[in-house]
Amino acid sequence: MRRVAVTSAIGTTIEWYDFFIYSTAAALVFNSQFFSTLSPASGTLAAFATLGVGLIARPLGGVVWGHFGDRLGRKRMLVASLLLMGVATVGVGLLPTFAQIGVAAPILLVLLRLLQGLSAGGEWGGAALMSVEHAPPQRRGRFGSFPQIGVPAGLILAQLVFLAVSNATTPEQFAAWGWRIPFLLSLVLVVVGMVIRLRVEESPVFATLRANRSRSRAPIVEVFAHRRRELVLASLSFVANTAIGYVFLAYLLSYGTRVLGVERNTMIAVVVIGSLSWLVSIVLAAIWSDRIGRKPVYLVGSVLLVLWPVPFFAILDTAGFAAMSLAVVVLTVGLGLSYGPQAALFAEMFEARYRYSGASFCYAVGAVVGGGFAPLIAEALQQAYGSSLAVALYMVAVAVISLVAVVLIRETHRPGVPARLS
Secondary structure, rough: HHHHHHHHHHHHHHHHHHHHHHHHHHHOOOOHOOOOOOOOOHHHHHHHHHHHHHHHHHHHHHHHHHHHHHHHHHHHHHHHHHHHHHHHHHHHHHOOHHHHHHOOOHHHHHHHHHHHHHHHHHHHHHHHHHHHOOOOOHHHHHHHHHHHHHHHHHHHHHHHHHOOOOOOOOHHHHHHHHHHHHHHHHHHHHHHHHHHHHHHOOOOHHHHHOOOOOOOOOOHHHHHHHHHHHHHHHHHHHHHHHHHHHHHHHHHHHHHHHOOOOHHHHHHHHHHHHHHHHHHHHHHHHHHHHOOOHHHHHHHHHHHHHOHHHHHHHHHHHOOOHHHHHHHHHHHHHHHHHHOOHHHHHHHHHOOHHHHHHHHHHHHHHHHHOOHHHHHHHHHHHHHHHOOHHHHHHHHHHHHHHHHHHHOOOOOOOOOOOOOOO
């Protein structure tokens, strides 16, 4: 179980590192590299739009990976998703700029981002189910937190690599070629991840399905036929977490450096502090959910995400390092409380024969509806109204949607009498 948990954490960290270096580059350099004919503001909007394109592909990735994950196994799909993500990420690092090949550059950038989205659409479901289905019933939340921490861990790794590269190069060197280094380093990480994942045993739940010949022939069809309510509520419960999460991880760098005038390294440090807080709160929230149930933990996090966005920007706009750090720590605690128990909750909501399809679909749809264009929307609101209050109110609106969904979700884990995953 420990090997599976650690492997899930390392694998998802590598996968999300690949996904997030794109987000960081979109905030810092893509406007000048691939949209140089536009104004700086319009170029930033275009860069954030390509970020959303990747998330649009995630539901398709969830359906494809979910189908084969329920048919062929969790492990095979995890290996395939990591390989696809690595190819797409290295491809971005090798991509010529607009100045070199013209309009083909942003077109190829969008295509590579679509491949990243397809990979991410199936990665989470496989990693989450491998952890949860290997775990003892009373510790599913704890073991399910390992793939969850891959998100902030991947973000931390991406920020630290960008910080190291930017400090080791001049601004001109970073703009010319330095930004490519984090993408090319992905090749090494993917090789490490592949070796690790190939050593892990298949989920015992899927092994039982295969032995009993009870696998679904059309899992996505079955899950829509029997679990429509769960699909809708689980998807909506993730809207706030992913929208506010992408405001934090993708928009905040651009906002801090361009609007507040804060030095880039300072903003990266603030994001890293918030990511560490996010990581710790994910683990604590997951453990807490094993003790009191998934829903109460989710509710606390969802309420915090409704209440904090307006104070968040009010404090952030002071542009002081300590104040900005406090603002992101409180925000990421809300994100952690509403993300830590998610793997266990989603796994417990669906039967094993179509669990990969159901969990992956909900995760991917929630990401698209909430986070797909959150940085783009935030940037557009800031430019339109010239105030961070508009962005804060947008965050509150999506948080209310998820809060209502969480209220309507049925509890899946009763402490002391955990249900079997079958």
